[in-house]
Amino acid sequence: MPAEAKVSAKVNKPAKVEAGAAAPASPPLTERQEARRRRILHASAQLASRGGFDAVQMREVAESSQVALGTLYRYFPSKIHLLVATMQDQLEHMHGTLRKKPPQGETAAERVAETLMRAFRALQREPHLADAMVRALTFADRSVSPEVDQVSRQTTAIILDAMGQENPTPEQLSAVRVIEHTWHSALITWLSGRASIAQVKIDIETVCRLIDLTAPATP
Amino acid sequence: MPAEAKVSAKVNKPAKVEAGAAAPASPPLTERQEARRRRILHASAQLASRGGFDAVQMREVAESSQVALGTLYRYFPSKIHLLVATMQDQLEHMHGTLRKKPPQGETAAERVAETLMRAFRALQREPHLADAMVRALTFADRSVSPEVDQVSRQTTAIILDAMGQENPTPEQLSAVRVIEHTWHSALITWLSGRASIAQVKIDIETVCRLIDLTAPATP
DNA sequence: CGCTAATCTAGAACAAGTTTCAGACTTGAT
DNA sequence: ATCAAGTCTGAAACTTGTTCTAGATTAGCG
Numbered sequence: 001m002p003a004e005a006k007v008s009a010k011v012n013k014p015a016k017v018e019a020g021a022a023a024p025a026s027p028p029l030t031e032r033q034e035a036r037r038r039r040i041l042h043a044s045a046q047l048a049s050r051g052g053f054d055a056v057q058m059r060e061v062a063e064s065s066q067v068a069l070g071t072l073y074r075y076f077p078s079k080i081h082l083l084v085a086t087m088q089d090q091l092e093h094m095h096g097t098l099r100k101k102p103p104q105g106e107t108a109a110e111r112v113a114e115t116l117m118r119a120f121r122a123l124q125r126e127p128h129l130a131d132a133m134v135r136a137l138t139f140a141d142r143s144v145s146p147e148v149d150q151v152s153r154q155t156t157a158i159i160l161d162a163m164g165q166e167n168p169t170p171e172q173l174s175a176v177r178v179i180e181h182t183w184h185s186a187l188i189t190w191l192s193g194r195a196s197i198a199q200v201k202i203d204i205e206t207v208c209r210l211i212d213l214t215a216p217a218t219p
Numbered sequence: 220m221p222a223e224a225k226v227s228a229k230v231n232k233p234a235k236v237e238a239g240a241a242a243p244a245s246p247p248l249t250e251r252q253e254a255r256r257r258r259i260l261h262a263s264a265q266l267a268s269r270g271g272f273d274a275v276q277m278r279e280v281a282e283s284s285q286v287a288l289g290t291l292y293r294y295f296p297s298k299i300h301l302l303v304a305t306m307q308d309q310l311e312h313m314h315g316t317l318r319k320k321p322p323q324g325e326t327a328a329e330r331v332a333e334t335l336m337r338a339f340r341a342l343q344r345e346p347h348l349a350d351a352m353v354r355a356l357t358f359a360d361r362s363v364s365p366e367v368d369q370v371s372r373q374t375t376a377i378i379l380d381a382m383g384q385e386n387p388t389p390e391q392l393s394a395v396r397v398i399e400h401t402w403h404s405a406l407i408t409w410l411s412g413r414a415s416i417a418q419v420k421i422d423i424e425t426v427c428r429l430i431d432l433t434a435p436a437t438p
Numbered sequence: 439c440g441c442t443a444a445t446c447t448a449g450a451a452c453a454a455g456t457t458t459c460a461g462a463c464t465t466g467a468t
Numbered sequence: 469a470t471c472a473a474g475t476c477t478g479a480a481a482c483t484t485g486t487t488c489t490a491g492a493t494t495a496g497c498g
Contacts, residue, residue, distance in 0.1 A: 030495080033445090053360075058485060068447040070488085079485065138357040138404075142412045149413055174425040178401050181408075181422065185357075185400035193361045194368055203400065206393040206429065213428060249465085252475090277455060287477040289458085298455065 037075055039065035044086045048132035056083060056132055077143075083136030084147045090133065091154045094119060098158060108163040113208040115162035116183060117201060123187070124197070131191045138188060155180055163211065171214040182207040256294055258284035263305045267351035275302065275351055296362075302355030303366045309352065310373045313338060317377060327382040332427040334381035335402060336420060342406070343416070350410045357407060374399055382430065390433040401426040 029037065043064035047056045058079055062072045076082035103114035123130040140148050159176050160168060168176070186203045189195035195203075248256065262283035266275045277298055281291045295301035322333035342349040359367050378395050379387060387395070405422045408414035414422075 032494090036446095054484095057483095068449090069486090070448085071446055073486070074445080077486095135358060135360075138407055139354060140411060141354075145411055145413050148411065152413070171425075174421055177418075177422055178397075178426045181404035181426075182397050182400040185404045188357055189400075192359060192364055192367065194364050194371070199396075202393055203396055206390075207397045207400075207426075209432060210425065210429060213432060251464090255476095273454095276453095287479095288456090289478085290476055292456070293475080296456095 036065070036067055036071070040067060040072060040075055040082070041086055041089050044082055045090070045129060048083070048086065049126050049129045052128040052131035053083070053135045055128070058082075080136050080140050080144050081147060083132055084140060084144055084151060087133040087137060087151055088147070088154065090129070091151060091158075094122060095154065095158050095161075097122075099161065102164075103162055107212055108165065109208040109211040111164065112159055112162045112179065112211060113205050115158065116179075116204050116208075119158075120187075120197075120200060120204070127191070130187065134184065134187050134191060138184065152180065155183070169214065172211065175210040175214045178210060179207050255284070255286055255290070259286060259291060259294055259301070260305055260308050263301055264309070264348060267302070267305065268345050268348045271347040271350035272302070272354045274347070277301075299355050299359050299363055300366060302351055303359060303363055303370060306352040306356060306370055307366065307373065309348070310370060310377075313341060314373065314377050314380075316341075318380065321383075322381055326431055327384065328427040328430040330383065331378055331381045331398065331430060332424050334377065335398075335423050335427075338377075339406075339416075339419060339423070346410070349406065353403065353406050353410060357403060371399065374402070388433065391430065394429040394433045397429060398426050 040061060043061045044056055047060055047064065056079065058072060059069060061082065062069045065072070067075075072082075076085060098115060098118065103111040103118070105111040105114050137148060137151060156176055159179060163172070163176075165172060182203055186195065186200045190197065190200045259280060262280045263275055266279055266283065275298065277291060278288060280301065281288045284291070286294075291301075295304060317334060317337065322330040322337070324330040324333050356367060356370060375395055378398060382391070382395075384391065401422055405414065405419045409416065409419050
């Protein structure tokens with residue numbers, strides 16, 4: 001029936017969507033579609049690296065990625081969706097990179113802080129890109145919840161990795177949640193020039209103490 | 220010389236602004252100007268209470284407050300500025316209200332958590348307004364830093380009040396910063412439907428433990 | 439190969455934030 | 469009372485995100 005399979009839950013504005021079922025199986029993309037998607041994300045990251053959030057203009061993204069504006073919107077139903085997807089993409093990279101050299105710290109708190117600081121330094125190398133992604137993430141409304149949630153899960157995974165905890169207790173999970181809150185908010189204050197890099201470091205180290213506070217006896 | 224005094228640092232786009240000096244003395248507003256400003260903030264809060272961030276449309280705010288669009292922009296150079304100012308306004312109310320019934324908790328951590336939960340319940344009564352204010356706050360870029368900073372200071376004051384600490388240690392100030400981070404970020408996740416009220420409560424209580432962790436012996 | 443449904447494209451159109459401008463109005467000083 | 473400088477108004481214009489449309493393309497199927 002269809003030519004190229006449906007890109008994704010293209011059921012955005014149109015009435016209700018069989019509201020019960022989620023989107024368990026994302027329809028497989030054609031090779032050309034996969035390529036388009038990749039071009040779009042690449043253009044997005046590129047533009048973001050230049051001028052941050054404002055520099056990612058949908059018309060420019062479309063042009064840079066050689067795709068019609070309508071097509072761009074079919075793949076990513078809004079600028080926020082696009083930037084959050086860009087963040088997912090970058091986060092995967094990051095997680096891969098971080099995995100290679102696990103942190104050296106003695107305690108879980110040290111390792112988590114070290115990992116986050118490493119991520120922070122990576123962001124510092126592309127502050128505009130960081131700006132675009134983080135702003136999009138916190139500005140996202142309910143319509144982007146699934147995607148934002150995915151980013152959150154990925155972040156959680158990175159932190160748990162750093163902790164080296166197989167079976168975190170509920171208390172530890174709470175601590176991780178709080179760490180993520182602090183991480184995002186601290187990034188915001190840094191990006192908007194209201195906190196220095198040193199200040200962010202302190203905040204991260206401070207919040208990471210919560211981990212030891214909730215840690216069971218080290219096995 | 221001027222008719223009604225300059226509203227404020229009207230030095231937004233135009234070249235540099237004697238970049239050294241801050242804005243120590245905001246020029247005193249005429250009575251009529253003060254009234255206009257108040258009408259605008261009222262209209263902003265009213266519209267926000269209805270439909271949240273998106274419902275605060277500059278043209279509507281201008282109309283509701285009986286002010287020309289250009290004038291609105293003279294008072295508040297962007298929608299974000301307007302909403303952050305609206306938040307400042309609401310925060311003052313809140314601080315006043317909170318002062319009246321100080322929290323009952325035994326420990327500083329309990330008192331802070333109690334205070335924040337009280338604030339949270341207030342926000343729950345006007346979730347749309349909360350949405351508009353918090354989204355504006357986290358979306359604000361460098362051009363709004365002074366105003367956002369002011370909000371941050373006010374929040375800090377509320378928390379320190381709840382702690383009942385006259386001379387907080389640097390460590391405690393760090394803890395307060397982290398609490399604020401968590402507070403903002405937790406609100407965001409709640410507003411975008413990714414966390415329940417219960418979850419926010421847990422996060423707040425979790426992060427508040429940091430206070431006891433850094434508390435000196437109780438005098 | 440030829441069909442058919444879905445996708446892609448180019449471009450116009452719309453919406454809301456922001457800017458601009460000419461003219462009417464206020465205010466404080468002379 | 470008059471004047472100059474700064475404000476306010478009303479309306480149009482501009483920008484960028486988003487939607488819509490008609491027609492050209494593409495993918496899977498018989």
